[in-house]
Amino acid sequence: MSSIKDVAKAANVSTATVSRVLANHPHVRQEVRERVLAAVAQLEYRPNLIARNLRSQQSNTLGLIVSDIRNPFFTAVSRAVEDTAYAHGYNVLLCNTDENPEKELLYLQLMGDEQVAGVIFSPTLQTLNRFHELNLSFPTVLIDRSLRSGDVDAVLLDNVSAGYTLAQHLINQGYRRIGAIFGEASTTGRERQRGFEDALRDAGISMQPEYLRFVRPRSEAGHSTTLDLLRLPQPPEAIFTSNSLLTAGALQAIRERRLQMPEQIGLVGFDDTAWASLVQPAITVLAQPTDEIGRSATELVLQRVADPQRPTRKIILQGELIVRESSVEQRVRA
Amino acid sequence: MSSIKDVAKAANVSTATVSRVLANHPHVRQEVRERVLAAVAQLEYRPNLIARNLRSQQSNTLGLIVSDIRNPFFTAVSRAVEDTAYAHGYNVLLCNTDENPEKELLYLQLMGDEQVAGVIFSPTLQTLNRFHELNLSFPTVLIDRSLRSGDVDAVLLDNVSAGYTLAQHLINQGYRRIGAIFGEASTTGRERQRGFEDALRDAGISMQPEYLRFVRPRSEAGHSTTLDLLRLPQPPEAIFTSNSLLTAGALQAIRERRLQMPEQIGLVGFDDTAWASLVQPAITVLAQPTDEIGRSATELVLQRVADPQRPTRKIILQGELIVRESSVEQRVRA
DNA sequence: TTGAAAGCGCTAACAA
DNA sequence: TTGTTAGCGCTTTCAA
Numbered sequence: 001m002s003s004i005k006d007v008a009k010a011a012n013v014s015t016a017t018v019s020r021v022l023a024n025h026p027h028v029r030q031e032v033r034e035r036v037l038a039a040v041a042q043l044e045y046r047p048n049l050i051a052r053n054l055r056s057q058q059s060n061t062l063g064l065i066v067s068d069i070r071n072p073f074f075t076a077v078s079r080a081v082e083d084t085a086y087a088h089g090y091n092v093l094l095c096n097t098d099e100n101p102e103k104e105l106l107y108l109q110l111m112g113d114e115q116v117a118g119v120i121f122s123p124t125l126q127t128l129n130r131f132h133e134l135n136l137s138f139p140t141v142l143i144d145r146s147l148r149s150g151d152v153d154a155v156l157l158d159n160v161s162a163g164y165t166l167a168q169h170l171i172n173q174g175y176r177r178i179g180a181i182f183g184e185a186s187t188t189g190r191e192r193q194r195g196f197e198d199a200l201r202d203a204g205i206s207m208q209p210e211y212l213r214f215v216r217p218r219s220e221a222g223h224s225t226t227l228d229l230l231r232l233p234q235p236p237e238a239i240f241t242s243n244s245l246l247t248a249g250a251l252q253a254i255r256e257r258r259l260q261m262p263e264q265i266g267l268v269g270f271d272d273t274a275w276a277s278l279v280q281p282a283i284t285v286l287a288q289p290t291d292e293i294g295r296s297a298t299e300l301v302l303q304r305v306a307d308p309q310r311p312t313r314k315i316i317l318q319g320e321l322i323v324r325e326s327s328v329e330q331r332v333r334a
Numbered sequence: 335m336s337s338i339k340d341v342a343k344a345a346n347v348s349t350a351t352v353s354r355v356l357a358n359h360p361h362v363r364q365e366v367r368e369r370v371l372a373a374v375a376q377l378e379y380r381p382n383l384i385a386r387n388l389r390s391q392q393s394n395t396l397g398l399i400v401s402d403i404r405n406p407f408f409t410a411v412s413r414a415v416e417d418t419a420y421a422h423g424y425n426v427l428l429c430n431t432d433e434n435p436e437k438e439l440l441y442l443q444l445m446g447d448e449q450v451a452g453v454i455f456s457p458t459l460q461t462l463n464r465f466h467e468l469n470l471s472f473p474t475v476l477i478d479r480s481l482r483s484g485d486v487d488a489v490l491l492d493n494v495s496a497g498y499t500l501a502q503h504l505i506n507q508g509y510r511r512i513g514a515i516f517g518e519a520s521t522t523g524r525e526r527q528r529g530f531e532d533a534l535r536d537a538g539i540s541m542q543p544e545y546l547r548f549v550r551p552r553s554e555a556g557h558s559t560t561l562d563l564l565r566l567p568q569p570p571e572a573i574f575t576s577n578s579l580l581t582a583g584a585l586q587a588i589r590e591r592r593l594q595m596p597e598q599i600g601l602v603g604f605d606d607t608a609w610a611s612l613v614q615p616a617i618t619v620l621a622q623p624t625d626e627i628g629r630s631a632t633e634l635v636l637q638r639v640a641d642p643q644r645p646t647r648k649i650i651l652q653g654e655l656i657v658r659e660s661s662v663e664q665r666v667r668a
Numbered sequence: 669t670t671g672a673a674a675g676c677g678c679t680a681a682c683a684a
Numbered sequence: 685t686t687g688t689t690a691g692c693g694c695t696t697t698c699a700a
Contacts, residue, residue: 001471003676003677003678004677004678004679005677013686013687014686014687014688015677015678015679015687016679016680016686016687016688016689017685017686017687019678019679019680020679020680020685020686023679027685027686028685028686029685029686032685032686046443046446046447047447047677047678048388048447048449048676048677048678049447049448049449050384050387050388050393050448050449050676050677050678051388051676051677051678051679051692052677052678052679053384053678053692054382054384054385054388054676054677054678054692054693054694055677055678055679055680055691055692056678056679056692057692059384061427064428069409069412069413069416070409070410070413075403075404075409076404078403078428079403079404079430082403082428082429082430083430086429091427091429091444091448092427092428093395093425093426093427093428094398094412094416094426094427094428095416095420095425095426096413096416096417109380110425112380113380113381113382113383114383114384114425115382115383115384137335219608248608248609248612251612252611252612255612255614273609274553274582274609275582275607275608275609275612275613277586278582278585278586278589278609278613279609279612279613279614280589280613280614337692337693337694338693338694338695339693347670347671348670348671348672349671349693349694349695350670350671350672350673350695350696351669351670351671353694353695353696354669354670354695354696357695361669361670362669362670363669363670366669366670381693381694382692382693382694384692384693384694385676385692385693385694385695386693386694386695387676387694388676388677388678388692388693388694389675389676389693389694389695389696390676390694390695391676
């Protein structure tokens with residue numbers, strides 16, 4: 001591997017001049033510039049990014065800390081983050097926390113050690129609550145979850161409104177007794193719950209506490225909780241789930257109990273996954289704009305890298321209700 | 335941020351001694367060691383990894399270059415790679431190539447610039463063919479795809495055998511005219527094709543060339559190609575797909591044509607995705623051991639980092655046939 | 669057992 | 685317009 005010294009020697013200039021040419025500094029004679037470029041090409045010189053980072057005290061790497069890469073929502077967002085980051089000349093360091101606050105702290109620390117330029121992060125409620133004590137040394141943009149009050153950049157779904165829309169849809173279709181399953185460790189679940197409850201209240205439906213569940217946002221929990229709900233003396237007529245893993249588990253439970261969808265039970269969830277339109281009946285979902293979320297978050301963090309002083313911003317995006325067959329008009333049902 | 339100098343000053347020793355303590359070098363007096371550690375704790379010192387990497391000429395980062403992070407197979411493998419890497423104190427730099435050879439080269443170059451310790455890579459056929467000309471400066475382990483002949487570390491499925499098993503299953507169930515859709519840019523598709531053809535030949539079934547398709551391994555292509563196949567004068571009785579995105583597309587096409595599975599058409603594919611058991615009828619698949627693939631690949635690359643001289647190894651893993659309802663005995667069919 | 673000092677490859681302040 | 689030089693934070697050789 002040739003270094004900047006080799007290039008300098010080959011072009012008969014100082015390393016400073018090589019550096020200037022590479023950084024496109026203005027005051028370099030055309031002839032010299034060409035000589036340097038020729039040497040660079042000749043030696044197949046590639047700058048050592050580690051050295052550059054050490055010297056400039058910041059790297060071209062962005063950290064991406066997600067709670068579960070197997071959740072299609074985060075997969076899709078990661079994809080968008082990755083694309084956008086590389087388009088801006090940044091790399092992505094990927095971390096997976098499994099909703100584990102200890103891992104979150106560990107990875108956050110790692111990001112500091114790696115001197116990343118910035119971080120995109122979907123935190124648990126626990127870490128969120130002590131977020132400001134953390135005193136992170138790098139710009140951070142939260143995705144999917146944040147506190148209303150917090151002075152942090154964030155890109156979020158309008159979860160209250162999304163929860164409202166989805167619940168309202170069920171109500172409009174004639175469902176009255178609605179069981180709802182939310183992720184327990186995030187703000188997202190709580191906000192969607194608020195929208196859900198608002199919709200019921202506005203429709204004059206009294207909420208039954210035993211219909212409301214907060215669980216680990218995984219398909220196993222979706223499965224067992226749905227079975228629980230269906231076992232109640234008066235089981236719900238529809239199931240509302242707050243992420244796609246929960247939806248999958250609920251669907252599995254409904255299948256096991258051999259209930260007809262949507263006649264005997266309705267089902268709705270979040271995120272327009274590949275399978276939501278593949279199963280029969282296809283599932284009604286509140287789709288999140290994952291590309292937009294990933295792209296906005298990346299741009300936001302890059303903007304803050306460029307200007308650390310700028311006031312924080314929260315970008316709130318709207319979801320889109322996609323009505324399919326898993327929830328359908330009451331009069332059509334039995 | 336305090337540096338090693340600050341610690342040295344606080345502990346009244348030289349930076350060399352601090353470095354020795356941190357690296358757990360033997361010849362340090364216990365008392366001095368404790369003083370240094372106390373200073374480290376006091377100052378909340380964290381070593382600057384960039385500086386460490388520059389000095390030691392290698393980093394604690396592994397590169398992971400996959401062809402499509404939205405393919406659940408790669409998502410699952412990434413997850414395993416990530417876990418294993420972090421368990422060994424390594425980070426993961428994630429790149430997505432979209433099966434684009436230019437992007438592959440770009441990212442490979444990036445890995446060199448970033449001085450990663452090693453790379454895990456699922457290459458296109460095109461890049462694979464010129465792999466040795468690339469003269470990569472870091473250890474590389476190929477996953478999912480490789481050349482039989484190549485002198486490269488790799489973790490692979492026994493694709494020929496997997497293709498054979500899956501095709502044989504269809505044959506055993508009584509299907510004779512079988513359409514098959516393979517990814518076009520990878521060795522994987524070709525090997526699975528070989529297994530597929532071997533199974534037909536062993537069963538004395540003559541292969542019809544128009545039943546064999548090579549396409550972009552995406553659901554859109556799976557969809558349109560399946561429609562094509564079904565439009566043939568003598569359409570196939572079953573569809574064999576060589577990745578889960580293709581399977582999804584095929585399923586969609588079958589739904590649109592309102593064909594009954596498995597009576598009017600059988601369907602099998604690769605990878606036990608979340609939805610394969612959720613759709614009805616559930617899909618028969620050849621499941622890959624994704625965790626094992628990711629873990630083995632990471633361990634392999636780390637072993638080579640430790641010993642660049644060791645002979646290359648190919649780890650060949652077996653898939654598992656999971657029979658579900660989308661393919662079923664002939665006598666049960668119409 | 670410890671410290672002084674060189675140097676990894678680069679950038680930028682300063683001087684010429 | 686270009687070069688000299690210091691130094692980013694760390695590890696390691698050599699000497700004491």
